[in-house]
Amino acid sequence: MNVLLTGSTGFVGSCLLEHLTRVSSLNIETVSKASDTSRKGKVRTNHYLLDLADDLSSSEFLHNKKYDVLIHAAWEGLPSKTRQSNERNTKLSIKLFEKFIQSGGTSIVGLGSCLEYGDVIGQVDESDTGRNLTDFGNSKRLLASSLEQFKTHYIWLRPFYLYGPCQHSNSLISSTISHLSETSYDWMREPFVANDFVYIEDLGRLVAKLVSKELWIGEVNVGTSVTTQNISLVNLIRSYLGEIEYEFKGNGDIGLSANLTKIKRYLPDFEFSSLQEGVYAVMDEVMKIKG
Numbered sequence: 001m002n003v004l005l006t007g008s009t010g011f012v013g014s015c016l017l018e019h020l021t022r023v024s025s026l027n028i029e030t031v032s033k034a035s036d037t038s039r040k041g042k043v044r045t046n047h048y049l050l051d052l053a054d055d056l057s058s059s060e061f062l063h064n065k066k067y068d069v070l071i072h073a074a075w076e077g078l079p080s081k082t083r084q085s086n087e088r089n090t091k092l093s094i095k096l097f098e099k100f101i102q103s104g105g106t107s108i109v110g111l112g113s114c115l116e117y118g119d120v121i122g123q124v125d126e127s128d129t130g131r132n133l134t135d136f137g138n139s140k141r142l143l144a145s146s147l148e149q150f151k152t153h154y155i156w157l158r159p160f161y162l163y164g165p166c167q168h169s170n171s172l173i174s175s176t177i178s179h180l181s182e183t184s185y186d187w188m189r190e191p192f193v194a195n196d197f198v199y200i201e202d203l204g205r206l207v208a209k210l211v212s213k214e215l216w217i218g219e220v221n222v223g224t225s226v227t228t229q230n231i232s233l234v235n236l237i238r239s240y241l242g243e244i245e246y247e248f249k250g251n252g253d254i255g256l257s258a259n260l261t262k263i264k265r266y267l268p269d270f271e272f273s274s275l276q277e278g279v280y281a282v283m284d285e286v287m288k289i290k291g
Contacts, residue, residue: 002027003211004067006052006096007074008045009034011167012111012159012200016073019204021045023212029065032074053092062103069211070100071109079168081136090139094146107153107216109207112140114160114196114223117256125259126158126219144219153216157207160223160258163233163278164200165285172230173282176237185231185246192248194227194255199278206263206270215266223258224272236279 003020007013008030020028029046050061052074072093077085097108115137118130130137147154163173179187203222210217235245263270273281 001025001069001211002065002067003029003069003071004062004065004100005030005071005073006032007072008032008047010073010075010078011164012162012203013073014166015164015200015204016071016207017045019201019208020071020211023208025212029067031061052096062099062105066103067100067105069107069109070096070105071207071211072096073111075111079170081134083135086135086139090142093143097143097146097150097152101150101152105152107155107214108147108150109155109157109211110143110147112144112156112158112219113137114158114221114256114258116141116144116158121254121256123225123257123259124221125261126221148218153214154218155210155216156219157203158219158221158258159203160196160198160221160256162198162200162203163282165282165289172233173237173279173286176234177286180238180241180243183244185234185248188230188234191231191234192229192250194229196223196225196227196255196257197233197275197278198223199273199281201281202272202278206267209267209270217262217266220262221258221260222263223260224275225257225260226275227255227257228275233275233279236276237283240280240283 003026005013005017005020005028008017009032017028017030020026031048031050033049033051075089100108115134116130117124117128118133118137120131130141133141144156147156167174185191206222231246231248238245
């Protein structure tokens with residue numbers, strides 16, 4: 001099965017690439033505006049430097065290669081989510097989907113977000129409707145709807161709060177490391193907000209399984225069903241590094257979490273890492289990078 005992965009040099013795309021290339025039945029090729037580098041420096045595929053915003057080049061590229069599956073992980077501008085960026089990425093993604101189908105492609109994997117649920121609190125199922133969505137959440141919902149309208153085989157991954165090594169500098173792990181000298185948690189913007197944190201490697205494993213088994217099951221929540229306050233994750237990092245943990249009175253773990261209806265149905269043996277397992281694995285890698 002011939003697979004094209006966009007955004008292969010990004011935080012999510014590089015992890016997907018590592019796991020997809022371990023599946024012998026998949027022939028992976030990648031495209032992005034960046035050079036062919038992987039997070040661990042080990043993955044090597046046929047990589048094409050290409051600006052997908054160039055309509056003519058991307059159209060010819062897709063027709064010449066005859067891919068079976070498109071995995072679209074590119075979203076230019078993150079972590080910024082400005083209205084202008086969202087509009088540009090949405091238009092580009094829909095055009096890419098259309099041209100891929102016109103070129104004979106049969107299956108698409110798209111990357112959504114738990115922000116498609118807006119300000120809903122509690123455990124949500126894939127069929128639940130979002131409420132008071134941000135512009136970014138609305139943009140992702142529009143893309144998910146477009147895949148359904150195209151009537152193609154598709155998977156729309158809806159990851160909750162991803163974490164991992166080499167994440168952007170404003171991520172919770174990066175920020176924690178930057179503020180190790182702080183004796184209070186005043187630097188944290190939302191210390192008591194609870195999130196469903198997902199280890200990036202679990203997303204990679206999941207996508208590899210879904211694609212290799214050709215499970216085109218539509219919208220899929222990717223979360224652990226467990227919510228944890230931000231400050232508790234920070235304390236895990238501080239504990240790993242031998243730092244004094246912040247003292248606080250818990251305000252309860254009320255937040256948005258994933259009901260894993262489809263994963264349990266189609267991949268009943270799939271397990272997510274516990275938060276401690278994932279955070280410690282990330283810190284192991286971070287410390288290796290730091291030397």
